[in-house]
Amino acid sequence: MHPRETHVAVGIVATAPEAQGRGVARAMLQPVIDAAIARGLPVRLVSSLMNLDSFSLYSRLGFVAHTIYQDLTFTVPATGLAGAAPLEARRVRRVTEVAEAVRLAAFERELQGIERERDYVFFLRNQIGAWRVWVLEDASGALEGFIVASHHPSCVMLGPGVARDEAGAAALLWSALDAMRGLSPVFLVPNAAAQLVQTCYGWGARNIELHAAQTLGTMVAARGISFPTFLPETG
Numbered sequence: 143m144h145p146r147e148t149h150v151a152v153g154i155v156a157t158a159p160e161a162q163g164r165g166v167a168r169a170m171l172q173p174v175i176d177a178a179i180a181r182g183l184p185v186r187l188v189s190s191l192m193n194l195d196s197f198s199l200y201s202r203l204g205f206v207a208h209t210i211y212q213d214l215t216f217t218v219p220a221t222g223l224a225g226a227a228p229l230e231a232r233r234v235r236r237v238t239e240v241a242e243a244v245r246l247a248a249f250e251r252e253l254q255g256i257e258r259e260r261d262y263v264f265f266l267r268n269q270i271g272a273w274r275v276w277v278l279e280d281a282s283g284a285l286e287g288f289i290v291a292s293h294h295p296s297c298v299m300l301g302p303g304v305a306r307d308e309a310g311a312a313a314l315l316w317s318a319l320d321a322m323r324g325l326s327p328v329f330l331v332p333n334a335a336a337q338l339v340q341t342c343y344g345w346g347a348r349n350i351e352l353h354a355a356q357t358l359g360t361m362v363a364a365r366g367i368s369f370p371t372f373l374p375e376t377g
């Protein structure tokens with residue numbers, strides 16, 4: 143479990159095959175739920191839609207799936223992404239200053255209603271050297287979106303991240319992916335962002351899984367495009 147300012151996140155849940163179906167996962171999750179309720183916070187997680195054991199576990203406990211994500215992947219060509227860069231990609235840049243975490247956390251809170259500044263401090267501090275943080279800014283330098291990328295060979299993946307709209311999300315994805323030439327990153331795109339999904343197909347992306355964001359407790363209305371990740375939350 144990963145307690146945060148605005149919510150409690152649940153990471154990967156697994157029980158030994160010989161112990162399954164005996165209430166072990168439920169017993170592990172119940173204290174997490176109780177602790178969140180005691181703090182008046184919702185519990186959030188991202189679960190596979192192709193794994194009914196997992197979906198049912200959370201559904202029985204009262205979680206409600208609210209956003210469907212398409213898991214996409216492809217090998218980024220050594221020569222870079224196909225086609226022209228989205229117009230807004232010229233306003234995407236990599237940031238490395240730890241002080242940027244305040245801005246990223248505030249932006250996520252504004253659009254998605256959740257806050258986790260320590261996570262962004264962790265990515266920006268980048269002690270293992272495998273994290274890259276990209277931001278999209280408007281002409282005045284105000285944040286329009288950001289995305290974190292893991293280049294570590296054990297997990298080549300994009301997310302977390304948030305963009306104000308699909309055009310900004312495409313620019314961030316394009317920049318983060320183009321920096322992963324020869325790699326095969328996994329990234330999750332909201333199913334409802336139909337134009338963005340088509341853009342990703344145009345780059346060569348293919349579906350490999352489906353996930354749903356689920357919440358137990360008060361659901362905050364979210365705006366913008368979010369990029370979830372499976373990486374354990376930090377901090």
Ligand SMILES: CC(C)(COP(=O)(O)OP(=O)(O)OC[C@H]1O[C@@H](n2cnc3c(N)ncnc32)[C@H](O)[C@@H]1OP(=O)(O)O)[C@@H](O)C(=O)NCCC(=O)NCCS
Binds near residue numbers: 154161163
């Ligand atoms: C998913 C997983 C953690 C579940 O663990 P578990 O210890 O078997 O789960 P539990 O026995 O505590 O609870 C399962 C619940 O789901 C319910 N359930 C299972 N299949 C169901 C179905 N098809 N419809 C409705 N309910 C179902 C069970 O009845 C039980 O609820 P109950 O306690 O109210 O009766 C386990 O199967 C696992 O480790 N899978 C591999 C890893 C994985 O997929 N993890 C999840 C993604 S990170």
